[in-house]
Amino acid sequence: MNADAPPPASAVDNRRRWRALSVGLVAAFMTLLDVSIVNVALPSMDRALGASPSDLQWVLSGYALTFGLVLVSAGRFGDMRGRRTAFVLGIAVFTLASALAGVADSPEWLIAARLFQGAAAGVVNPQVNGMIQELFRGPERARPFGLLGATIGISTAVGPLLGGLLIAVGGDEHGWRWVFFVNVPVGIVAVVLGWRLIPDRPAGPRDDRRLDPVGVLLLGVGVLLVLLPLVQEQTWRGPAKWLLVPAGLLVLACFGAWERWYARRQDPLFDLRLFGFRSYALGSLIALVYFGGFTAIFFIFTLYLQNGLGYSALVAGLAITPFALGSAAASALGGRIVNRYGRPLVATGLLAVVIGLVAVVVVLDRAPSGAPVPWLTAAPLLVAGLGSGLVIAPNQTLTLSEVPVRQAGSGAGMLQTGQRIGSAAGIAAVGSLFFSSVASSGGDYSLAFRHSLLLAAGVIALALVAALVDVTLGRRHADPA
Known part of the structure; x- marks a missing residue:
C-alpha cells in the first residue's frame, strides 16, 4: 500500500466535521464562559467605573437577557441560510463587543457592550447544536453532544476561577478588562477557522422558508x-x-x-409539534428546571466565599474547580453510554447532584468555626459535578434525538431558551432567599448559603421527578402488554 496515497474521502470528511465541531465547541465555551466569569470581576468594575448596584446588575444580567432573546430566531436563521454565515457573524460581533467592553470608560458603555455580547452569543450557540445534528447521524451524535455538555458544564463552573486568575495577573484596577480582552484573539481565530471549516449549508435543495x-x-x-x-x-x-x-x-x-x-x-419559526415527542417535551422540562438550580449554585457560592468569608476571587474560583473537574470527566463518559442507558442515566446524575449539594450543607453545618471551607466542600462538590456531567450532555442528546435536521437550529434554540429562563428564575429565587437570609440573620452568610443551597437542591430534585416520569413512561411503552 502506498504510504503517500491520499486518505479515503470518508476519512477526510470525518476529520473535517470534527474540526468544524472543535471550532464550534471553542466558540460555545467562550460565549458561555462570559455568563459566569464576570461574577468575580464586579467589585473591580465597581471601583474602576464608579458603577451603581443597578449598573452592576445590568452588566451581569443584561448578557443573559439578550442571550435568551435571540436563540430561537437565530437557530431558525441557521436552519434556513446555513450554519457558517450565522456562526461567523455571531462570533465577529461577539469579539467586537468584547473589545468594546474591555475599553469601556463608563458603566453605560460597558452595559451596552454586554447587551451586544449576549445577543451575539445567542446567535452562535444554536448553530453548534444544529451543526451536530447536521454533521452526525443517529447514535454517533452521542459523543459530540457529550463534548458539548462538558463544554457547558465546565464553562459555567470554571468561569469564576479564570476570572480570578485574570484579575490576579492584571491587577485590581485593570484585571477586569482582561476578562473581556481574552475573548478577542480566540474570537478572531474562530472567525477564520469557522469560515474555512464549517459547511455553508446542508446538501440538497435550497431552503426557501421565511423567517x-x-x-x-x-x-x-x-x-x-x-x-x-x-x-x-x-x-x-x-x-x-x-x-x-x-x-x-x-x-x-x-x-x-x-x-x-x-x-x-x-x-x-418553531414547530410546536416537536413537543409531541416525549423525549423533546420532558427533556426540555428537565433542562429548564435543572438549570434553575444548577446555575444558582455558583452565584451564591461565590458571594458566600468572597463577601461572607473574605476569600479572594482566585480562591473562590478554585473552590468550584472540583465541580468542574467532575463535570468534565462524567460528561465524556455520559456521551459514550447515553445510547445504552437512556433517561435512567440522567436520573442517576440528578440524584448524585442532589446528594452532593445536601452533603455540602451537612458538612458546613457540622464544621468548626474558622474551618477552611474550600477544602471541606471539595469532595461533595466533586460528587455533584460528576452527577451534573451525567445530566447536561445525555439529556441534550436524548432531547434532540428525534428532532428533524431541518428544524435542528430552532429546536436547539428553544431548548436553550428554556435553559436561560430557568437560569434567570433560579438565580432570582435562590439569590433572593440568600440575600433575605443574610439580612434577617444579621449577616450570617454561612446560614444564608446553607438555606439557599437547599433550595437549589430542591429545584434539582424537581428535575429528578420529571426524569423519573420519563423513565416510567418509557418502560410502559416498551412493555408489549
Whole structure:
C-alpha cells in the first residue's frame, strides 16, 4: 500500500466535521464562559467605573437577557441560510463587543457592550447544536453532544476561577478588562477557522422558508417580559414587576396560537409539534428546571466565599474547580453510554447532584468555626459535578434525538431558551432567599448559603421527578402488554 496515497474521502470528511465541531465547541465555551466569569470581576468594575448596584446588575444580567432573546430566531436563521454565515457573524460581533467592553470608560458603555455580547452569543450557540445534528447521524451524535455538555458544564463552573486568575495577573484596577480582552484573539481565530471549516449549508435543495417575523416578534416580547423581572429581581423593588411574568406568559400563549395558525400555511419559526415527542417535551422540562438550580449554585457560592468569608476571587474560583473537574470527566463518559442507558442515566446524575449539594450543607453545618471551607466542600462538590456531567450532555442528546435536521437550529434554540429562563428564575429565587437570609440573620452568610443551597437542591430534585416520569413512561411503552 502506498504510504503517500491520499486518505479515503470518508476519512477526510470525518476529520473535517470534527474540526468544524472543535471550532464550534471553542466558540460555545467562550460565549458561555462570559455568563459566569464576570461574577468575580464586579467589585473591580465597581471601583474602576464608579458603577451603581443597578449598573452592576445590568452588566451581569443584561448578557443573559439578550442571550435568551435571540436563540430561537437565530437557530431558525441557521436552519434556513446555513450554519457558517450565522456562526461567523455571531462570533465577529461577539469579539467586537468584547473589545468594546474591555475599553469601556463608563458603566453605560460597558452595559451596552454586554447587551451586544449576549445577543451575539445567542446567535452562535444554536448553530453548534444544529451543526451536530447536521454533521452526525443517529447514535454517533452521542459523543459530540457529550463534548458539548462538558463544554457547558465546565464553562459555567470554571468561569469564576479564570476570572480570578485574570484579575490576579492584571491587577485590581485593570484585571477586569482582561476578562473581556481574552475573548478577542480566540474570537478572531474562530472567525477564520469557522469560515474555512464549517459547511455553508446542508446538501440538497435550497431552503426557501421565511423567517416568520410575527413569530419572532411575539416570542421575543414574551421572553423579554418573563426574563426582565427575573434578572432585575434585586434592583427593581416592589411587587409590581412580577406583573410582567403573567403578561409574558400571555404573549407566549399568543405566540403558540400564531405558530399553529402559521404552520397551516408556511413553516413556522418553531414547530410546536416537536413537543409531541416525549423525549423533546420532558427533556426540555428537565433542562429548564435543572438549570434553575444548577446555575444558582455558583452565584451564591461565590458571594458566600468572597463577601461572607473574605476569600479572594482566585480562591473562590478554585473552590468550584472540583465541580468542574467532575463535570468534565462524567460528561465524556455520559456521551459514550447515553445510547445504552437512556433517561435512567440522567436520573442517576440528578440524584448524585442532589446528594452532593445536601452533603455540602451537612458538612458546613457540622464544621468548626474558622474551618477552611474550600477544602471541606471539595469532595461533595466533586460528587455533584460528576452527577451534573451525567445530566447536561445525555439529556441534550436524548432531547434532540428525534428532532428533524431541518428544524435542528430552532429546536436547539428553544431548548436553550428554556435553559436561560430557568437560569434567570433560579438565580432570582435562590439569590433572593440568600440575600433575605443574610439580612434577617444579621449577616450570617454561612446560614444564608446553607438555606439557599437547599433550595437549589430542591429545584434539582424537581428535575429528578420529571426524569423519573420519563423513565416510567418509557418502560410502559416498551412493555408489549
